[in-house]
Structure formats: C-alpha cells, structure tokens
Amino acid sequence: MRYSALSIFLQGLTGNRRWTPAFRAPEPKPYYDVVIVGGGGHGLATAYYLARVFGVANVAVLEKGYLGSGNVGRNTTIIRSNYLLPGNNPFYELSLKLWEGLEQDFNFNAMVSQRGVLNLYHSDAQRDAYTRRGNAMRLHGVDAELLDREAVRAKLPFLDFDNARFPIMGGLHQPRGGTVRHDAVAWGYARGADSRGVDIIQHCEVTGIRRENGVVTGVETSRGFIGCGKLALATAGHSSVTAAMAGLRLPIESHVLQAFVSEGLKPFIDCVVTFGAGHFYVSQSDKGGLVFGGDIDGYNSYAQRGALSLVEHVAEAGVALIPALSRLRFLRSWGGIMDMSMDGSPIIDRTPIENLYLNAGWCYGGFKATPASGYCFAHLIARDASHETARAFRLDRFERGYPIDEKGLGAQPNLH
Numbered sequence: 123m124r125y126s127a128l129s130i131f132l133q134g135l136t137g138n139r140r141w142t143p144a145f146r147a148p149e150p151k152p153y154y155d156v157v158i159v160g161g162g163g164h165g166l167a168t169a170y171y172l173a174r175v176f177g178v179a180n181v182a183v184l185e186k187g188y189l190g191s192g193n194v195g196r197n198t199t200i201i202r203s204n205y206l207l208p209g210n211n212p213f214y215e216l217s218l219k220l221w222e223g224l225e226q227d228f229n230f231n232a233m234v235s236q237r238g239v240l241n242l243y244h245s246d247a248q249r250d251a252y253t254r255r256g257n258a259m260r261l262h263g264v265d266a267e268l269l270d271r272e273a274v275r276a277k278l279p280f281l282d283f284d285n286a287r288f289p290i291m292g293g294l295h296q297p298r299g300g301t302v303r304h305d306a307v308a309w310g311y312a313r314g315a316d317s318r319g320v321d322i323i324q325h326c327e328v329t330g331i332r333r334e335n336g337v338v339t340g341v342e343t344s345r346g347f348i349g350c351g352k353l354a355l356a357t358a359g360h361s362s363v364t365a366a367m368a369g370l371r372l373p374i375e376s377h378v379l380q381a382f383v384s385e386g387l388k389p390f391i392d393c394v395v396t397f398g399a400g401h402f403y404v405s406q407s408d409k410g411g412l413v414f415g416g417d418i419d420g421y422n423s424y425a426q427r428g429a430l431s432l433v434e435h436v437a438e439a440g441v442a443l444i445p446a447l448s449r450l451r452f453l454r455s456w457g458g459i460m461d462m463s464m465d466g467s468p469i470i471d472r473t474p475i476e477n478l479y480l481n482a483g484w485c486y487g488g489f490k491a492t493p494a495s496g497y498c499f500a501h502l503i504a505r506d507a508s509h510e511t512a513r514a515f516r517l518d519r520f521e522r523g524y525p526i527d528e529k530g531l532g533a534q535p536n537l538h
C-alpha cells in the first residue's frame with residue numbers, strides 16, 4: 123500500500139478500515155543470505171538498501187525488543203553534516219543528502235525538518251576553531267556560515283548574550299541541518315524493507331554466534347538457530363556484547379546518554395542551538411516541547427537511564443544559555459546506551475572473522491548517520507568492498523595509527 127494524500131482522503135471516506143499493517147510479523151526461516159542483528163535505525167536502513175539498491179532481499183533483521191526500543195527511538199533527533207575531518211565530512215554529507223530525499227524514497231513521513239543547526243562560540247579561540255571547521259565544510263561543498271553576535275541576536279534574541287562567564291560572540295550555522303522524527307525513521311525503513319521481502323523479526327534475541335572451521339554460519343536466538351551466508355552486527359550500545367559472541371573484543375565502551383523533553387510551549391526556538399561553553403543543546407518539537415540534552419554520564423553502563431547529577435548539569439547549562447528556561451518544567455527524561463569508540467568515529471568494516479561484518483562505534487552522533495550508514499554497510503555486505511565515503515571507518519585503524527579524532531581528545535571514549 124502506498125501512502126499519499128489521496129489514500130488518506132479515501133480511507134477517511136471509508137472509516138479508516140482498510141489500512142493494512144506497515145510491515146509483517148513473519149516467523150524466522152531456517153536460512154537467510156544475510157542476517158542483520160539489531161533492528162535499530164542502522165540495521166533497518168542496511169536491510170532497506172540491501173533490498174532496494176543492491177538486490178539482496180533474502181535478508182532477516184533480528185531485534186531483541188520492539189522496533190524503536192533502542193537509540194533510534196531515544197535520541198534528540200538532530201541531523202547535520204558539520205564535520206571537520208576528511209574521513210568524516212563526505213560520509214555525513216552523503217547522509218544529509220539521503221535525508222533530503224528519504225521521505226519520497228521510502229514513502230513515509232519522517233518529518234524531516236531542515237531548520238538549521240547553530241553552534242555558538244564564546245571566545246576568540248572557539249571562533250577560530252569554528253571558522254576552520256566552516257571552511258573545511260565549504261571546501262567539501264557543505265553549507266556553512268559564520269554568524270557574528272548581532273546575526274545570532276537577530277535569530278535568537280532570548281539567549282543570554284552578556285552572560286559574565288560565557289558571553290555569546292557568534293555561531294557557526296549549518297542551514298541544511300535540522301531534526302527528523304526519530305521513531306518514524308525506524309518505521310519507514312522497516313516498511314520499505316519489508317515490502318521488498320526482508321523479514322523483520324521482533325522479540326528475537328541473538329544469544330550466540332555459530333562458527334564452523336572459523337567461518338560464521340548462523341546465530342543462536344531466543345527463537346532457535348537461524349543460518350546465514352553473511353552476518354551483520356548493528357547493535358549500537360550492545361556492540362561489544364554481540365561481537366564477544368564471536369570472540370571479538372572491540373575498541374568500544376558502552377556509556378549512558380540522557381535526553382529530556384519539557385512541557386509544551388508556543389513556538390519559541392525555530393532551529394537547533396548548541397551551547398559552546400557547556401554541555402547543552404536544544405530544539406523544539408512539533409508538539410511544542412523543548413527537546414534537549416547534554417553529555418554522556420561518563421561511566422560504563424547498560425541501563426537505559428542516567429544519574430541525577432547530569433540532570434542538574436544539563437539544567438544549569440540550559441539556564442546559563444537561556445535564562446527563561448528557569449521557569450520551565452521537565453516533562454520526562456530517558457537514557458540510551460552509546461557505543462563510544464576510542465576516537466569518537468564509527469566502524470563500518472569486515473572483521474577478521476569470515477562472514478562477520480560490523481557496524482558500530484556511533485557514539486552519540488549515529489542518528490544523523492542512519493541513511494549513509496545503512497547505505498555504506500549494505501554496499502560493504504553486498505560487494506565486499508567499502509563505499510568510497512566510508513573507507514576510513516576501518517576496524518584496524520587504531521592499531522595502524524589512523525584514528526579519526528574529530529575533537530582531538532585522544533584515545534579516551536568518555537571524552538568524545
């Protein structure tokens with residue numbers, strides 16, 4: 123069933139009784155050409171592009187919970203491609219270009235909103251760093267503009283420009299950045315993959331990886347053994363756990379990241395704003411709630427909730443940036459498990475184990491990467507060759523001395 127304005131109109135005339143489920147609930151088959159572990163954004167996008175672009179449709183996506191129960195449904199929905207380093211920049215720009223055509227491509231309303239992303243700077247040194255980043259973006263053909271203080275004030279007059287500790291001097295603006303309704307991305311990719319023959323199997327936990335003579339032949343699951351030609355891991359915060367099932371130790375740590383939503387307000391902030399002097403960023407959802415977050419909690423955990431100390435920290439940073447927030451009430455908060463890599467950049471690569479492919483290390487920036495990650499991972503699985511924009515995301519880059527350290531902070535995952 124295709125979704126369109128006409129179909130909504132006709133369904134309305136017939137009491138909305140003819141809508142069909144967006145995707146099936148199939149029983150697992152004994153064998154698939156490709157099994158993808160993890161029904162988050164990346165696993166589903168990989169299945170979608172495998173079927174739609176690379177002609178590989180005998181594919182299963184195995185998800186231990188329900189679709190959207192992981193980070194794809196827990197993030198703060200920001201998309202952007204404002205990266206400095208050559209290894210990152212073309213990849214994230216490919217992703218932004220895919221976001222721009224995604225809703226037409228998979229025929230689902232994901233509420234892609236290119237409302238702009240503004241990173242504020244508060245010192246001369248920070249302005250110089252943002253100028254450098256903006257220039258790198260423009261050299262790669264990515265949109266970037268450096269705004270001075272008055273240009274920022276014209277956009278967002280309610281910011282605390284004269285804060286004694288963190289005066290706002292300007293910002294780096296990417297007009298094509300913005301937000302996307304996060305769980306709709308999971309549903310849209312699932313629907314698109316399912317309609318092309320992919321089996322999406324929810325409540326199916328992978329508990330072991332079977333190898334014969336060193337070659338991966340399938341997975342043990344809570345619904346029995348499933349054989350496969352190729353096995354692809356896209357389990358985000360549980361990447362180390364699933365890779366360990368094949369005896370692989372990853373350069374990844376799992377950390378909690380929290381997000382918050384406020385009570386609904388009238389239209390207030392029409393772009394995404396990030397504070398440059400503390401861990402706080404904010405946008406406004408279409409329902410009116412402010413959506414905001416900060417840094418990871420800073421300790422290893424698999425719990426999808428965080429500590430109160432970070433709640434306090436985020437609230438303080440928010441009020442330092444927008445004093446009016448002091449009168450705002452938090453509505454709810456939650457946490458997700460981040461797969462923090464040693465250099466803050468992801469891994470899309472084959473592993474030393476035959477037939478085992480890895481998509482991991484997204485840290486807290488993997489939502490914006492979803493389309494390009496799925497596309498490039500599908501390319502790797504189907505052709506056994508890296509896509510040109512993802513060549514730098516190798517698993518062995520740490521031992522070879524080629525980290526992609528966007529923040530320049532060294533091999534400490536909790537700092538990226």
Ligand SMILES: Cc1cc2nc3c(=O)[nH]c(=O)nc-3n(C[C@H](O)[C@H](O)[C@H](O)COP(=O)(O)OP(=O)(O)OC[C@H]3O[C@@H](n4cnc5c(N)ncnc54)[C@H](O)[C@@H]3O)c2cc1C
Nearest residue numbers: 160162163164186192193194197198200328458488489490
């Ligand atoms: C609070 C928060 C805010 C964020 N904000 C942003 C943002 O604004 N912009 C941005 O770009 N990124 C953001 N991120 C990061 C982004 O959400 C993640 O990097 C990205 O979603 C990870 O990829 P995924 O969607 O495939 O992960 P997930 O949705 O977590 O998918 C992985 C899936 O694997 C499943 N799984 C795990 N183990 C098994 C198993 N053994 N068997 C079967 N299934 C298994 C899990 O249940 C899960 O559904 C944020 C994350 C959080 C938590």
